[in-house]
Amino acid sequence: MDQLDRRLIVATQTGLPLVSKPYHALAEQLGISAGEVQSRLLRMLERGLIRRIGAVPNHYALGYTANGMSVWDIPDQRVDALGAQVGALEFVTHCYRRPRSLPDWPYNLFAMVHGCSRAEVEVKVAHIAALLGGEYRSHDILYSSRILKKTGLRIAG
Amino acid sequence: MPDKLPTQPGPLDAADRRIINALQGNFPLCDEPYRHVAEQLGMSESDLLARLRMMLDARVLTRFGPMFQIERMGGTFVLAAMKIPEEDFERIAAIVNSLPEVAHNYQREHALNMWFVLATETQGGIVAAIKKLERLTSLPVLAFPKEREYFVEMKLTA
Numbered sequence: 001m002d003q004l005d006r007r008l009i010v011a012t013q014t015g016l017p018l019v020s021k022p023y024h025a026l027a028e029q030l031g032i033s034a035g036e037v038q039s040r041l042l043r044m045l046e047r048g049l050i051r052r053i054g055a056v057p058n059h060y061a062l063g064y065t066a067n068g069m070s071v072w073d074i075p076d077q078r079v080d081a082l083g084a085q086v087g088a089l090e091f092v093t094h095c096y097r098r099p100r101s102l103p104d105w106p107y108n109l110f111a112m113v114h115g116c117s118r119a120e121v122e123v124k125v126a127h128i129a130a131l132l133g134g135e136y137r138s139h140d141i142l143y144s145s146r147i148l149k150k151t152g153l154r155i156a157g
Numbered sequence: 158m159p160d161k162l163p164t165q166p167g168p169l170d171a172a173d174r175r176i177i178n179a180l181q182g183n184f185p186l187c188d189e190p191y192r193h194v195a196e197q198l199g200m201s202e203s204d205l206l207a208r209l210r211m212m213l214d215a216r217v218l219t220r221f222g223p224m225f226q227i228e229r230m231g232g233t234f235v236l237a238a239m240k241i242p243e244e245d246f247e248r249i250a251a252i253v254n255s256l257p258e259v260a261h262n263y264q265r266e267h268a269l270n271m272w273f274v275l276a277t278e279t280q281g282g283i284v285a286a287i288k289k290l291e292r293l294t295s296l297p298v299l300a301f302p303k304e305r306e307y308f309v310e311m312k313l314t315a
Contacts, residue, residue: 001230009225015213016222018206021188038186041223049230050223052182055209061217062169062177069265069272080305087307095307098236101299104269110236110301140267148262149254149273150219 001049004032008040016053060147064114067144068121070128071107073100073137079109082132086111089131091124106138118143169217172200173208177218232278234260236301237287238269239294246270252293258286269299 007030017025023041027034044050059067074082079097086109087095094112111128115121125141169177175198185193195205212218227234241249246264253259253273262273275286287298 009223009230012222013225014222015220016184018191018210018213018221020191020202020206022190023186023188034188042186044223044225047229048226051226053184053186053223054182055177055180055212055221056219056224057177057181058216058219061215067263083305083307096303097305097307098301098303101301104240105238105299105301142265142267142269142272144263144265144272146264148250148264148271149259150261 004030005040005044005049008037012041059114063116066115066118066121068113068115068118068125069142069144070111070113070125070139071142072109072111072128072132072139073106074109074132074135075137076108078135082135083109085131086128089128091115092128107140109136113141169212172198172204173212173217176205176208176212180221227276227278230278232276233280233283234303235275235283236303237273237275238299238301239271239290239296240269241271241296243270249294249296253290256286256290258282 008026011026011029016022019025021034023037024034027037030037041050041053045053059065072086083095083097086092089111091113092111093114094110096110097108098110100106100108113121113124113128115124121141121143125139129136129139179194179198184190187193189202191205192202195202198205209218209221213221239249239253250262250264250271253271254262256275258275258277260274260276262271264270265272275283277283277286283300287300290298
């Protein structure tokens, strides 16, 4: 990533211009050609610096008002195999292995489940429990009651 | 300002929902990408742009554009949690939110009742932010760094 990539990130991290030729608008701002903007974005996509280009919906506005972080205590030697299966479920939007923090926190697998109600989240979590069978020791669901902050990442210009 | 939950679903019509479902990735890298997408959706470019602007203003969409993976740039995201006495929650929330390194912050129903994401450009920035939070709040911060990610993808349907 060079200085120009960095300037391109700063110019687009709050969003793409909503104009007919957005890459031209960025090009003008950065003093390069539109083709250069497009090829740099493509390169960043290929290298995984950009996960995707598109719309980021607000879950709550779409009616997904119940946001449950399901957490599971799974034996270390099984967590990767089972985590891959949980992450592949159509309704799991994020799935990670994280360290336990004993004694307060025995869970090492986190699977985010969104639903239009808590009942819907619970049905989905029961589905995960069934998939895991007898292979988890305990689990919990942490519902969010309030968004306190949501700004996303901002790198300095 | 914190958002109260649950928020009422916005007045989305069928065309808005088609836009959200179609635009969760693969936005084209061509000269007139909005026109290209609008044609696929059977609407005019000006209608698509107006609807995107409306959904961003109404916060139906958080943003529209590239989603960067800070880890690939040498930066880090870390999930962290705190156990905060209920009577002190608002004061501590204001302190936590005041750090620019705190990207998202949620109140959750659990003894560990505050969960937030720290995003910094360097690994050292995370350690420094946690130390600063512990000093400012006099409370321990538990860090849950991602050890592995299992197939993460946007799968919400509007």
